[in-house]
Amino acid sequence: MSRKMFxxxxxxxxxxxxxxQRAAFEIxxxxxxxxxxxRVQNFFWQKTADYSLVAARMPDCMRRHxxxxxNADTRIEVYAPGNDAWxxxxxxxxxxxxxxxxxxxxxxxxxxxxxxxPLQGVFQMRAGNxxxxxxxxxxxxxxx
Numbered sequence: 111m112s113r114k115m116f117x118x119x120x121x122x123x124x125x126x127x128x129x130x131q132r133a134a135f136e137i138x139x140x141x142x143x144x145x146x147x148x149r150v151q152n153f154f155w156q157k158t159a160d161y162s163l164v165a166a167r168m169p170d171c172m173r174r175h176x177x178x179x180x181n182a183d184t185r186i187e188v189y190a191p192g193n194d195a196w197x198x199x200x201x202x203x204x205x206x207x208x209x210x211x212x213x214x215x216x217x218x219x220x221x222x223x224x225x226x227x228p229l230q231g232v233f234q235m236r237a238g239n240x241x242x243x244x245x246x247x248x249x250x251x252x253x254x
Contacts, residue, residue, distance in 0.1 A: 128150070128151070128152055128153070129149070129150070129151040129154065129159075130148070130149075130150050131148075131149045131150075131239065131240035132146055132147065132148050132240065133146070133147050133233055133240040133241050133242045134146040134147075134242060135147075135188055135230065135231060135233070135242045135244075137209065142166070142167070142168040142169075143166065143167045143168070143209060144164075144166050145163060145164070145165055145166075145188065145196060145198075145207070145209070146163065146164040146166070147161065147162075147163055147186060147233045147240065147242070148161065148162045148163070148164065148174075149161055149240050150162075151182055156182060157181065157182055158179045158180065158181060158182055159179065159180065159181075159182045159184075160178065160179050161176075161177040161178065161179070161180055161184075161186070161200070162174055162175060162176050162177055163175050163177055163198065163205075163207060163215075165196075165207050165208070165209050165212040165215070166209070166212065167194075167209045167210070167212060170211075170212075171209070171210075171211055171212035171213070172212055173212040173213060175205075175207060175215040177198070177200065177205060180200055180201070180203075181201070182235075183235050184200055184201060185200075185232050185233065185234045186198050186199065186200045186232065186233040186234075187200075187229060187231075187232050188229070188230045188231055188232070188233070188242075189226035189227045189228065189229055189230060190227040190228055190230050191222065191224060191225065191226060191227035192227060193208075193210075194208050194209045194210045195207070195208045195214075196208070196230075197218070197222070197226045197227065199226070203217065204217070204218040204220075204221070205217055205218060206218055206222075228245075229245040230244065230245055231243050231244040231245045232245070
């Protein structure tokens with residue numbers, strides 16, 4: 111047997127190293143109205159991952175928006191300013207997305223004049239898995 115035949119066997123662990131994880135924030139407890147964070151890390155040793163967000167209000171709309179790269183263990187907070195708008199805060203970066211048409215998505219340079227609204231929860235890594243952890247109701251102050 112030639113050495114070239116064994117090369118794919120040595121590369122197999124690298125191919126299996128890709129991590130594609132998803133977690134959903136179900137709005138009002140409905141899987142039909144949700145924000146789903148997608149986290150893709152190409153190799154386990156990378157300290158960064160690529161993030162995107164799927165805004166959905168089925169059957170009316172669904173759209174995927176690119177958030178871009180971030181720390182592999184980043185936390186993304188979700189706030190509700192109202193009117194089917196959602197603010198995502200990833201470190202110092204903030205984004206706004208809406209689920210009325212699922213088309214609206216933009217990066218924010220600063221906190222909106224009306225504040226972020228109450229914290230709904232946090233997308234975070236827990237025991238190696240991406241999950242959404244809901245904020246305790248009544249304890250979530252609005253951020254201004």
